[in-house]
Amino acid sequence: MFDATESRLFALPPGVDFPAALVAGLRARMQGKPPEAMARVTLYLNTTRMRRRVVQIFGTHGAGFLPRIRLVSDLAADMVVPDLPPAIPALRRKLQLTVLIGRLLDTLPDLAPRSALTDLAESLAALMSEMQGEGVGPDRVAALDVSDHSEHWARTREFLTIITPFFTDAEEPDSEGRQRRLALLLSDLWAASPPRDPVIVAGSTGSRGTTALFMQAVSRLPQGAIVLPGYDFDMPGLVWAGLDDALTSEDHPQYRFHRLMGLMGATPHDVRLWHDAAPPSAARNRVVSLALRPAPVTDQWLVEGPDLPELSAAMQDVTLMESATPRQEALSIALILREAAERGTPAALISPDRVLTRQVAAALDRWNIRPDDSAGIPLNQTAPGRFLRHVARLFGHKLTSDALLTVLKHPLTASAMDRGQHLLLTRDLELKLRRDGPAFPTGPDLIAWAGAHSNAHAVGWATALAGALDGLEDAGSLPLTGHIARLRRLAERLSRGPAPEGTGELWKEAPGEKALEFVTGLEAEAVHGGDLSPGEFRDLLDGLISGEEVRAPMIAHPGVMIWGTLEARVQGADLVILAGLNDGTWPALPPPDPWLNRRMRLDAGLLLPERRIGLSAHDFQQAVAAPRVVLSRALRNAEAETVPSRWINRLTNLMDGLPDRNGPEALSQMRARGKTWLDLAAAMDRPLPAPDAGLIPATRPAPRPPLAARPTALSLTRIEVLIRDPYAIYADKVLNLRPLDPIRQTPDARDRGTVVHTILERFVRERPPEETRDTARARLLALTADVLEDQVPWPAARALWAARMERAADHFLTIDAAEGGQSVLVEGRGELALQGLTFTLFGTPDRIDLLPGGKLHLIDYKTGSPPSDKEQKSFAKQLHLAALLAEEGGFRGLGPQQVAKITYVGLGSAGKVTEDEITPEKLEGVRDGLYHLIGSYARLGQGYTSRRAVFTERFPGDYDHLARFGEWEMTDKPDPQDVGTGDTP
Template identity: 85%
Template sequence: MFSPEEPRLFAVPPGVDFPAAVVAGLRARLQGQPPEAMARVTLYLNTTRMRRRVVQLFGQQGAGFLPRIRLVTDLEPDIASPALPPAIPALRSKLQLTVLIGRLLDNLPDLAPRSALADLAESLSALMSEMQGEGVTPDRVAALDVSDHSEHWARTREFLTIIAPFFADDHQMDTEGRQRRLVLMLADLWSRTPPADPVIIAGSTGSRGTTALLMQAVARLPHGAIILPGYDFDMPEQVWQGLDDALTSEDHPQYRFRKLMALTGTAPADIRPWHDTAPPSAARNKVVSLALRPAPVTDQWLIEGPDLLDLTVAMEGTTLMEAASPRQEALSIALILRDAAERQVPAALISPDRVLTRQVAAALDRWGIRPDDSAGVPLNQSAPGRFLRHVVRLFGQKLTSDALLTMLKHPLTASSMDRGQHLLLSRDLELKLRREGPAFPTGPDLIAWAMVQRNAHALGWATALAGALDGLAEAGPVHLADHLARTRTLAERLSRGPAPEGTGRLWEEAAGEAALAFLTQLEAEAAHGGTLTPGEFRDLFEGLISGEEVRAPMIAHPGIMIWGTLEARVQGAELVILAGLNDGTWPALPPPDSWLNRKMRMDAGLLLPERRIGLSAHDFQQAIAATTVVLSRALRNAEAETVPSRWINRLTNLMAGLPDTNGPEALRQMRARGQLWLDRAAAMDRALPDPDAGLRPARRPSPCPPLTARPDALSLTRIEVLIRDPYAIYADKVLNLRPLDPIRQAPDARDRGTVVHEILECFARERPPQEDRDAAHARLMQITARVLDASVPWPAARALWAARMQRLASHFLTVDAAEGGETILVEGRGELVLQDLSFTLFGTPDRIDLLPGGKLHLIDYKTGSPPTEQAQKSFAKQLHLAALIAEDGGFKGLGPQQVAKITYVGLGSSGKVTEDEITEDKLAAVRDGLYHLIGSYTRLGQGYTSRRAVFTERFPGDYDHLARFGEWEMTDTPDPQPVGRGASHDA
């Protein structure tokens, strides 16, 4: 089958269907041989997917013998010696390392935060696996010279000595270590008794040390051969020679082949084509090969570039699509795939960006196209995975309203009861929590709420929920097995809801079965996990479940595929879309290494971080060689402008610099083909069929409800709203719409204002006679502590607001004693009836003092800045209107009394105080203004205009979304429109 005197390194160029070429080459070389000759061939492949494809290709060509098809990781059947001990599970290794690193952080707390425990265990596990696979012992790491490095690297080097037992004990070998032992044993066996039949390794690049050892052993066999995928036959000899230095060449797509040549003693001239199948576009392969030259030799662009063929021909099947956003990119890709499905052209989307591929799949769903996704769904994004993640977050902290509602709205919560009843109760509870709180609901709170509900199911539902959530905040550090036990118990209890037994639908279907298997496996290895706090367990659980995937059975479209970069190496499609081509995504940035820096890795003989970039570059070089290719990227993501992938940069820069071979014109054509799909995607987003019509923006609303529906009473503070934003009064008083508080209640300015007013109200009500300033200060701080403890459930807010009150106490007491008045009314309600208008004005000033001269002093506290004099003239008329009520005798128990002055006391950082002397002329003007304002809204044609006099774009309007502000400007003319029953445009 092979000539013994010649090197037996073969290759397939980029763009050729690799599995098909392997099968075709095997059949060609065994042409004329008896049928059983094929059965004597041992073919090692690198992935299970490639093995399935090769078997499928053999089957498509009729009955016949198959070669012995193995995986490079399945070597044990070829070794007759006693079996090695099984590899320890990767999960057990991670748990053991979690315990070791936890002890390290106890002794060196400045090395890393405890929250990084799970990530450090994951990275150390990967490092140990790499060390065993590359044959690097802890002794070699311990001998590294770190004198030129920072103290951090010296400490991590010393810590790595504790992993030595994992390398000394055969029963502590992981999968990589055991695989290396098997390769060494097999190589030794072959050196003594080489196989008489052909042995072939196909599809591997030899990027891992263990696989490279196996490839060396096969290359030395008299009938051994290696078939390399995606080999660049266009690269000159001198460029191959320049790939010897890993520091400068590790990120090149062909570097691994150069390294393999050095290990097997071959040269680029010794690599021969495995089969005569030609790539779809040899001219494009030459362009890409030149574009991807190593950085030190990119000057060859000027030398070899002019020798390229006409680039408009070479890049004829290539499209460059530069979308404005990831959403537009996903929709454009979906349109391309839909077009391919209609034309029955096999098409594949290749991208490492799983968010993008899920967006494309969602876009395809509108046409009923389900792509064959090789990666499945991450378990942590499935319904059971999310449910378990929510559950583990409940332990060790107070239950918040948003955490409770998140659990209640999950589809697996209370899945044993009627879903409609559960959602109804959850909605009613949410309204209660939003409007009234508490911020941290407890079991008794839920039961108390349920007891006043009319729904007959409420009490049983709330009782079961309260029992399940009881004691979560008290959960402390326990062993991993105990964490898992109470996680399973709580998850199953919440899933079954009020039902007396069962687990609901938590473990059903493919995702539920995968979640149960994951949890069961974790429970089986929990003995190695040690003691963890709830936070550490949460981080560990999140890290472990993020590595699991679910492949639910589905009927996928046979011609539309979504592949990861690994799957793309072994598959073939006529149309290939390379998406997410931005730096940081493809290629991804090398992950940070907490244990060894780049120089230490190289000295120890480990893989450099650039290896991942080099493998990604090789995947890119193979995929771009397909028959028809779309290169896609988004110009911006959700945060900022993106940087194009380095390969896109190289390709476009090369083409732009070759005008003699029509490079700029070819680049323009590539972009024009991409813009066609971007325009189609933009057209799909338009709601109207006429592309020039677009969406018709809303006009500035000014609804005119019937007079009987208009409010006949407003508070002092709502008068300001009526002046500034009448539409808010319409939405509140006519439509009866109230803004809900956020689900997650947090201390805000409104809460602080409420608390401060309560403190000052208590201070004024409880004032003893003849109190001196020191006693007043002490009493004020006692009241502050009492009110904060009773009304503020957030410890941080209590401490902060107590400190603020301490700072402003002196300022407040000075203002409090300035006029020498006697407080006669605190938060007392007053009313003023406008007889001719059938309207009532009401309000409760913070405080009314009786001055020594017998007149009143009205005081209002502002936790922010008090209104300026100009603001009081224009719209901030709260105290001026209160003065009207007082002089008309609207405050019960006071009778008509003259007002001397009003004062706004600022309790913010500036401590500003604004005052105004009250005169008869001022009150008369205020009265006239009030009658004019209220009277104008007794006319049917007067509308409630949105943002009438807000003066600033940043005015906080609760109803701006309802008014569709943003579609119109504040300079637009209002559009009065009759609304409500009996509304008429002729009114």
């Protein structure tokens, strides 16, 4: 098949359909030979998708023999090697390394937090795999000179010596280590007895040491050949010679070929065309080749740029699409793929950004187009994957309301029963937890709530739930076997709900089957995982499950594909969209290496971080040579402006600098073609005007309900709301709408105020006679600890609020003893019916003292700043109105009594106190103002205006969204409107 005197190093240029040209070249070389000769050819390919497409292309030529098709990643597919033990499962190795690193962090806690345990194990497993693939042993790492490095790297080098047992022949090898041993074994075997039939390696760049070793062995065979993908035949020899330095050339797309040729003793002149198939645009290939030259020789743009072909023609099938946002980018790409599907044009989206590709798939779903996605769905984003992660987070701490509701609302929870009843009870429980708590519900809390519920199913449902969740807080460190057993047991129990047996829908369909396979595999290897805390187990589970993918069976559109960057070599699409072309995404930033820095990697003979960039550059160079290409990026993401990919920068800079070759004009044409799609996407996203109302914004509401529907009683504190934001009173008292508390209750100012008032109420009520100041202070702090322990379930809040009360204790005791009064009413309710109006004012002042002169002193405690004199005159009328109640005899047991003064006591850090003397004239003004305010709302013409006198733009209104604040301004006039049925003005 091959002439032994000629080079058997072949290649195909970028843009050529590699599988099709590979098969065509192989069939051409087999012309005139018997049909069975093809069956004696062994063909090693780089990916499963490449193998699938090669088989498909052979099938288009009719019946005939196929070559033996293998993968370079599975050299032992048809070999029996009894002396070589099977590869250790990757999961077992990660678990072993987790234990090993955990011991390291116990001795060197400053090396990394234990929360990084899983990530460190993952990165160390990758390092070990790379070391075995590149033939680098621990002894070479131990011999590295770290005298001019920081102490961190010296300690890391010492730590890496303890992984030596994993590299011995007696130890079970990793998959990469076993692969290298197989490559060495084949090399020795072929050296002694080379096969006579052709052996071809096609589609691989030889970027990994094991693959390069195997390709060298094949190249030495009498009938061995290498077919390289995406080889740049346009690059001059001077540039090839300049790729010797890995530190400056590793990120170049052709560097891997240069390195491979060096290992084989070949030169670029030895590389021959495998087949004469022409690339879609040889002129575009020349432009891209020059644009991607290594940085040290980009000065050649000035020399070779003028020799490029006319750029408008060369780039006529390239579109540059620069979207404003990732959403616009995804929608524009979806529109391009939709048009391609309608025209019957095979189209592929290539991007390493999985978020973007999922957004594109979601956008295509509106037209019932399901792309053939080669990556599948990450298991951690499927329903079973999310469910397992939620359940794992229940262990080791108090159950919070949001964690409980997250699990209850998951579609797999109680999936063995009628979910209608389950969802109904879940909704009722959520309302209870939001309004009344507790912040940390327990089993008895759930059963007590169910006992008072009218639904006959509530008790059984809550009892089953309480039994499943019992004891989660007490979960401590366990062996991994215990963690995974407990996780599976609880997940299955929650999935079946109150049903007596079964696992519900948890393990059903493709995602459930994959989740069960994952859990079963983890159970089988858990014995190697050591002891973990609940938090460490959660991190481990998250790390492991994120690496699993589900490929659910589906009927995909045959002409719309989503590929990863590696699959750019497969080709077969007439239209290729390269998306996410921003620095940090494509190419991706090299992952941080906690074990070896860049120089140590080079000295040890390992791959540099730039290798990933170089591979991405090679994928880009192949994909951009497709018949029609769209280059897409978003100008900004959710956080900030983005930086264009270095390849986009190089290409646009080269074209901008060649006006004689119409570079700027060609670039403008590329952007114009992209803008067409961006405009279509913007038009799709533009909201349509309502058919009747048009785009008229809402007016400032001032609803006027019937008099019978208006409130007939308000508390002292709600009078302030009626002054500042009457619409809130309308929504609360007329519409009966209440703002829901957040699902996850956290300590806020309202909780602190309630706790402080409870402490001070008990302090005054339980005051013993003739108490000294020191005794009073000790009693106040003891009461604080008691109330906090009883009413505040958050440990951090308890500690913080106790410290604040201790700081405020002396200030409070000084104010408490200043007037020498005697407390006659603490948190006592008072009422006042307004004469001539069907309205009752009620309220509960914090404290009323009887002064030695026989007058009353009203006191109100504020955990924040007390209201200023100006605020009291305008809207903060709480204590002034309470004084009116006292003088009118509104407090039972006190009778009508004169008020001497009111005092707001601030218990914050400033300790501010605001006092006001009460005079008959001042009290008369308060009375008149109250009657005027309430009387105005007793008239039909008075509407409840939204934000009538909030006095500050940042006033936190609970009902602003209902009033559609933002569609109108504070300077807009109210728009009174009659609502409801009843009286008319």
